[in-house]
């Protein structure tokens with residue numbers, strides 16, 4: 001068995017309404033001033049939390065996140081504000097973009113390093129500030145992972161910071177916060193989480209520890225996504241997706257993703273396709289590409305999704321995405337044939353993920369995968 005090192009939050013709180021424990025927990029930890037980053041739809045929840053913190057004599061600065069997937073420029077604007085606040089704990093409440101931003105703010109607001117110096121693996125020197133993450137979507141698994149992704153506008157590339165210092169001290173996974181999330185966001189984010197699980201399970205560096213998380217995540221997500229899309233208030237389905245997403249996040253640190261994510265980064269960086277949507281469209285075709293390299297793993301995936309053969313398993317995942325309203329083709333989201341070569345060039349740069357793929361992906365393979373996703 002290969003050696004493996006796993007970093008996880010010191011405390012994971014999971015369950016409906018568990019966010020209510022947060023202010024008391026922060027008081028026990030001795031925090032005096034927290035910076036609470038939230039997305040606009042959560043303004044009321046953030047204000048309510050701030051009131052509870054203030055009642056416990058914890059000063060709270062609210063920072064509204066008003067952006068899509070984070071860029072270096074937008075991050076630096078928020079960093080300048082964080083440096084004036086000087087919090088002893090940063091709390092992120094929102095989707096993956098908010099959590100990634102919160103993680104990097106906690107690491108960099110009182111650091112000599114700047115964001116461009118820490119892109120890559122293990123370049124971050126420390127984190128001297130508390131960090132708590134509360135996901136409000138089931139997708140990135142950022143609440144338990146050592147990863148944060150930003151778009152660098154200077155070269156339109158999505159870049160990752162991977163460091164044990166980005167693993168939150170604690171996270172509160174409260175499915176109640178995800179009740180009523182629109183079907184489109186539910187489906188796209190869940191397909192991202194499913195990609196994390198599948199890419200970890202079929203990874204060149206897969207490991208029995210992460211295999212267990214990955215298979216459990218695949219079952220939970222594929223078994224509950226359609227229910228959560230049909231009835232956004234189904235708390236059991238929301239809980240299952242939240243758990244599946246957490247399992248996906250637990251795979252990200254020790255094993256990480258592979259070709260689906262490598263091929264999707266250009267779609268996000270250059271064409272601003274949402275991360276989950278790009279992965280959802282690519283996932284079945286990349287699975288077909290990889291199938292002959294690790295057929296046993298694909299048979300296990302098929303079994304986890306209730307299909308008989310590896311090919312049927314892929315078809316079932318494709319059908320699930322379609323049933324949840326996700327387009328099947330890149331051309332359906334405005335990507336033209338003329339973009340394919342450029343997309344393949346961008347994908348080839350993501351070597352840190354391509355090396356994880358069970359089968360080598362050459363430039364011509366990437367072109368073929370993209371071409372299959374264009375309407376004839």
Ligand SMILES: [Fe+2]
Nearest residue numbers: 140192261275
């Ligand atoms: Fe992802």
